Amino acid sequence: MNIDRVEFLAWMERINTRFDLVCEKINEFHYKRSTIDGDELLDNQDILLMLKISYRSLQRYRSSGKLPYYSISGKLYYKLSDVHQFIRENFKGRIVKPPLERK
Structure with a gap:
C-alpha cells in the first residue's frame, strides 16, 4: 500500500x-480549577503535599478549628488564602544555617 x-x-x-x-x-x-469567591480550592491531597503533614495532623487542624474547610458533596476543600493564613499563624519560620565548611 x-x-x-x-x-x-x-x-x-x-x-x-x-x-x-x-x-x-x-x-x-x-x-x-475549583474556585470559591475567586480563591482556588485545594483538596486533602493538595494540603498534605503542600504542608508535608500526615492525614491525622490535617484532621487535627480541622477539628481544632485552626484550618477552615468546606464540605462539598462529601469532599473536603480548603481555600488557598486560608491555607496561607494558617501557615503564617502556625508555622514560625526558622532560619536554617548552612553547615560549616571544613578545611
Missing part, C-alpha cells in the same frame, strides 16, 4: 489539528 505525498501531508495536517484541539482542552481543564 502506497500513498502519495499530498495525501500523506493532508493526513498529517488533520492529525496536527486534532492534537491542537486536545491540547486546548487540556489547558482549559488545567486552568479551570
Whole structure:
C-alpha cells in the first residue's frame, strides 16, 4: 500500500489539528480549577503535599478549628488564602544555617 505525498501531508495536517484541539482542552481543564469567591480550592491531597503533614495532623487542624474547610458533596476543600493564613499563624519560620565548611 502506497500513498502519495499530498495525501500523506493532508493526513498529517488533520492529525496536527486534532492534537491542537486536545491540547486546548487540556489547558482549559488545567486552568479551570475549583474556585470559591475567586480563591482556588485545594483538596486533602493538595494540603498534605503542600504542608508535608500526615492525614491525622490535617484532621487535627480541622477539628481544632485552626484550618477552615468546606464540605462539598462529601469532599473536603480548603481555600488557598486560608491555607496561607494558617501557615503564617502556625508555622514560625526558622532560619536554617548552612553547615560549616571544613578545611
